[in-house]
Amino acid sequence: xxxxxxxxxxxxxxxxxxxxxxxxxxxxxxxxxxxxxxxxxxxxxxxxxxxxxxxxxxxxxxxxxxxxxxxxxxxxxxxxxxxxxxxxxxxxxxxxxxxxxxxxxxxxxxxxxxxxxxxxxxxxxxxxxxxxxxxxxxxxxxxxxxxxxxxxxxxxxxxxxxxxxxxxxxxxxxxxxxxxxxxxxxxxxxxxxxxxxxxxxxxxxxxxxxxxxxxxxxxxxxxxxxxxxxxxxxxxxxxxxxxxxxxxxxxxxxxxxxxxxxxxxxxxxxxxxxxxxxxxxxxxxxxxxxxxxxxxxxxxxxxxxxxxxxxxxxxxxxxxxxxxxxxxxxxxxxxxxxxxxxxxxxxxxxxxxxxxxxxxxxxxxxxxxxxxxxxxxxxxxxxxxxxxxxxxxxxxxxxxxxxxxxxxxxxxxxxxxxxxxxxxxxxxxxxxxxxxxxxxxxxxxxxxxxxxxxxxxxxxxxxxxxxxxxxxxxxxxxxxxxxxxxxxxxxxxxxxxxxxx
Ligand SMILES: *[C@@H]1O[C@H](CO)[C@@H](O)[C@H](O)[C@H]1NC(C)=O
Ligand SMILES: *[C@@H]1O[C@H](CO)[C@@H](O)[C@H](O)[C@H]1NC(C)=O
Ligand SMILES: *[C@@H]1O[C@H](CO)[C@@H](O)[C@H](O)[C@H]1NC(C)=O
Ligand SMILES: *[C@@H]1O[C@H](CO)[C@@H](O)[C@H](O)[C@H]1NC(C)=O
Ligand SMILES: *[C@@H]1O[C@H](CO)[C@@H](O)[C@H](O)[C@H]1NC(C)=O
Numbered sequence: 001x002x003x004x005x006x007x008x009x010x011x012x013x014x015x016x017x018x019x020x021x022x023x024x025x026x027x028x029x030x031x032x033x034x035x036x037x038x039x040x041x042x043x044x045x046x047x048x049x050x051x052x053x054x055x056x057x058x059x060x061x062x063x064x065x066x067x068x069x070x071x072x073x074x075x076x077x078x079x080x081x082x083x084x085x086x087x088x089x090x091x092x093x094x095x096x097x098x099x100x101x102x103x104x105x106x107x108x109x110x111x112x113x114x115x116x117x118x119x120x121x122x123x124x125x126x127x128x129x130x131x132x133x134x135x136x137x138x139x140x141x142x143x144x145x146x147x148x149x150x151x152x153x154x155x156x157x158x159x160x161x162x163x164x165x166x167x168x169x170x171x172x173x174x175x176x177x178x179x180x181x182x183x184x185x186x187x188x189x190x191x192x193x194x195x196x197x198x199x200x201x202x203x204x205x206x207x208x209x210x211x212x213x214x215x216x217x218x219x220x221x222x223x224x225x226x227x228x229x230x231x232x233x234x235x236x237x238x239x240x241x242x243x244x245x246x247x248x249x250x251x252x253x254x255x256x257x258x259x260x261x262x263x264x265x266x267x268x269x270x271x272x273x274x275x276x277x278x279x280x281x282x283x284x285x286x287x288x289x290x291x292x293x294x295x296x297x298x299x300x301x302x303x304x305x306x307x308x309x310x311x312x313x314x315x316x317x318x319x320x321x322x323x324x325x326x327x328x329x330x331x332x333x334x335x336x337x338x339x340x341x342x343x344x345x346x347x348x349x350x351x352x353x354x355x356x357x358x359x360x361x362x363x364x365x366x367x368x369x370x371x372x373x374x375x376x377x378x379x380x381x382x383x384x385x386x387x388x389x390x391x392x393x394x395x396x397x398x399x400x401x402x403x404x405x406x407x408x409x410x411x412x413x414x415x416x417x418x419x420x421x422x423x424x425x426x427x428x429x430x431x432x433x434x435x436x437x438x439x440x441x442x443x444x445x446x447x448x449x450x451x452x453x454x455x456x457x458x459x460x461x462x463x464x465x466x467x468x469x470x471x472x473x474x475x476x477x478x479x480x481x482x483x484x485x486x487x488x489x490x491x492x493x494x495x496x497x498x499x500x501x
Pocket of ligand 5: 460
């Protein structure tokens with residue numbers, strides 16, 4: 001994926017304030033000269049090797065004032081990242097939480113209001129290798145302690161929850177997706193008589209009581225003839241069922257009804273909460289809506305209500321070997337369920353127009369800004385409510401992807417203590433301090449303890465990165481060291497275990 005010689009010989013202008021911050025429009029990064037998936041690495045915290053980022057659309061003094069608050073959440077995956085799995089980063093590209101060690105390769109995680117308070121939900125499990133999986137959702141509190149876990153209940157073959165979507169409602173109710181393989185006569189669709197198909201399931205359960213509150217099976221309501229795919233080489237064995245529907249999003253509204261996205265039907269379905277009946281279809285072969293200019297979409301992800309009459313989604317507008325538009329896009333649609341019309345309100349386009357063949361999401365934030373994650377393309381960015389790009393970052397060059405990217409206000413203090421490593425000898429020593437997941441650390445205070453237990457404050461340092469270097473001059477011998485993490489008001493948030501000198 002090298003760019004032309006003109007680009008390579010042009011002056012490169014990445015200068016780094018601190019090594020791990022995102023590059024600023026680095027041509028070397030984009031051309032692959034830094035590798036297909038550049039990584040950040042640390043001196044002492046060597047178990048973490050998260051992706052390095054590069055601003056494609058840099059922040060300016062003006063756009064910096066328009067940002068929404070919060071940290072960025074995404075999970076690099078695919079073949080190239082050194083360490084696939086969940087990451088929470090700051091706007092400067094430095095890491096706050098690297099979940100790849102605890103949840104290796106987990107593709108999907110976000111913040112949900114479990115029991116009325118912010119929690120992370122993280123899917124982990126086994127991937128089918130063809131775009132769905134079998135696993136469960138882990139609920140972590142703001143100390144990163146697992147407080148609950150859930151999966152689908154009572155489905156054929158004990159099929160567990162799929163990776164695509166889950167949201168928590170009313171404290172302890174969770175929606176989820178599941179892909180059940182079943183036998184099906186596929187002759188009408190070009191497949192075998194004794195064929196296999198994926199029946200996509202929407203399930204909502206009570207996490208506390210393990211009661212099923214709602215269940216909907218795509219095959220009971222949506223005929224495979226509505227699909228834009230055909231079985232082709234799938235459908236001939238139970239290990240390779242035809243994915244005619246491809247359920248990838250479920251959103252429950254205030255009236256309790258569900259908006260459900262079937263990517264391979266090019267349709268958002270609106271389901272009645274009590275009967276499961278389809279009240280209307282938006283998009284696809286049997287749409288109930290008249291679509292306004294540029295309002296139609298295909299191969300979509302992440303349909304969600306943003307008001308009683310607006311829906312956001314990610315329009316892939318293509319898949320492997322197919323392109324329906326110039327570019328994939330984030331979209332905001334206005335829906336009139338009396339006139340049955342859908343109009344495009346805004347679209348959000350990437351700086352380099354391209355089709356993202358899979359994955360992707362569109363998140364509308366409280367201040368009206370929009371985060372778009374470009375799925376199979378390793379890029380995400382933020383837009384103002386009018387659709388103007390505020391910034392865009394790349395997190396890899398070739399085989400690097402992220403299912404979704406979000407921004408959340410997330411305040412967390414791990415229950416595990418901070419980490420400390422001290423190197424050097426004689427009077428010239430260096431300490432390295434880090435605390436995976438701590439969002440509020442502003443400064444570090446380093447302490448040396450004598451044999452008698454008396455503790456001396458040797459040095460302080462501002463937190464600059466995931467790992468902070470603290471250089472200090474040691475004038476006396478100490479038996480051990482500790483480091484304390486302090487918040488912006490000087491409150492101690494936590495102290496490391498003692499490290500022998
Ligand atoms: C990034 O580069 C652009 C010019 O290409 C410049 O306007 C901007 O200030 C730079 N940002 C940083 C954080 O260095
Ligand atoms: C879920 O079940 C628990 C235990 O029965 C119950 O206390 C709770 O109210 C239920 N949650 C909802 C939202 O109904
Ligand atoms: C949607 O279209 C179907 C037929 O394609 C029709 O049976 C149904 O009544 C329509 N629903 C609405 C709300 O228009
Ligand atoms: C102290 O050690 C660091 C490396 O750990 C080195 O860069 C620095 O030059 C040393 N300072 C002195 C005064 O020796
Ligand atoms: C560290 O910061 C505290 C609080 O501001 C201050 O009292 C202390 O003197 C500092 N220690 C060093 C070694 O500078």
